[in-house]
Amino acid sequence: TGSSRPQRMLKAVQKNATKGDPQSVISAIDHYCRHKEWAMNVGDDKGLILDSVLTEVNPSTALELGTYCGYSTVRIARLLSPGSKLITVEFNPAFAEVARQIIAYAGLQDKVTVVEGPSGDLIPKMKERFGIRYFDFVFLDHWKDRYVPDTKLLEDCGLLKKGTVLLADNVICPGAPEYLKYVRNSAHYESRYYKSNLEYTKVEDGLEKSVFLG
Ligand SMILES: Nc1ncnc2c1ncn2CCCCCNC(=O)c1cc(-c2ccc(F)cc2)cc(O)c1O
Ligand SMILES: [Mg+2]
Numbered sequence: 001t002g003s004s005r006p007q008r009m010l011k012a013v014q015k016n017a018t019k020g021d022p023q024s025v026i027s028a029i030d031h032y033c034r035h036k037e038w039a040m041n042v043g044d045d046k047g048l049i050l051d052s053v054l055t056e057v058n059p060s061t062a063l064e065l066g067t068y069c070g071y072s073t074v075r076i077a078r079l080l081s082p083g084s085k086l087i088t089v090e091f092n093p094a095f096a097e098v099a100r101q102i103i104a105y106a107g108l109q110d111k112v113t114v115v116e117g118p119s120g121d122l123i124p125k126m127k128e129r130f131g132i133r134y135f136d137f138v139f140l141d142h143w144k145d146r147y148v149p150d151t152k153l154l155e156d157c158g159l160l161k162k163g164t165v166l167l168a169d170n171v172i173c174p175g176a177p178e179y180l181k182y183v184r185n186s187a188h189y190e191s192r193y194y195k196s197n198l199e200y201t202k203v204e205d206g207l208e209k210s211v212f213l214g
Helices: 005-016 022-035 043-057 071-077 093-105 119-130 144-156 171-175 177-185
Strands: 061-065 085-090 112-116 135-140 160-168 189-197 204-212
Touching (some): 005 022, 005 093, 022 043, 022 071, 022 093, 043 135, 043 160, 043 189, 043 204, 071 085, 085 093, 093 112, 119 144, 135 144, 144 160, 144 177, 160 177, 171 177, 171 204, 177 189, 177 204
Parallel strands (some): 061 085, 061 135, 085 112, 135 160
Antiparallel strands (some): 189 204
C-alpha cells in the first residue's frame, strides 16, 4: 500500500529540514502543509500564539493531548527551559510513530515523552507512571468532545495547580462549544479567546487560554 499523509510529512522533514534544528522542522512542515497537502497541525498562525503563551508560562511540566505528527510537540519542546518535561498523549499508534521520528529529528527527544493510548485512561496514571505532581501547562488538541471530560479528569486527579494554563486548539473550527461554555462559566477558570485562523487557511479559528484559579 502507499504511504500515509503523516509518512509523507516525515519525508518532507527529512528532505527539507536540518537535523537538530527545531525551527527548520517547523518550517518544513508548514511549507509542506501549505503548498502540498493540508494537515491538522496547529500551524504557523496559531503557532505564534502558542509560542507566546508558552514563553509567558515557561512550564516545568507540560501536557499535550493529541500529538498527531508532533508539530505542536516540537513547537512546545523547543521553548522549554533545561530540565523541563513535556508529556504528549496520542491515541493512534501510526501517528505516534511518525511523531517520535519528527521529535527525534528536531533533537528534542530528551524533553518529550510520547505516550500512546486514550487520554481518559492515561490521565489518571500520570502521577504513578511519570511522577507528575501537577502540570503547569496543558495543550488540548485531541478529540474536541474530549476537552470537557478530560479537563474535569485533570481537576479530579489533582493534576492542576493554581495558575496552571490550559490552551485549547480549534475552539471555533471544528469547534468545542461545550468546552467554551465550561471554562467561560466556571468560577475556577479565567478564560480568554485568541482569534486566529484554521491552519493554512483563511477560515476563522482560535485558541482559548484558561487559567485555573484553584
Ligand atoms: N490521547 C487521545 N485520546 C483521545 N483521542 C485522541 C487522543 N489522541 C488523538 N486523539 C484523536 C484526535 C484526532 C485528531 C484531533 N484533532 C482534530 O480532529 C482536528 C481537526 C481539524 C480539522 C479542521 C477542519 C476540517 F475541515 C477538518 C479537520 C483541525 C485541527 O486542528 C484538529 O486538531
Ligand atoms: Mg488542532
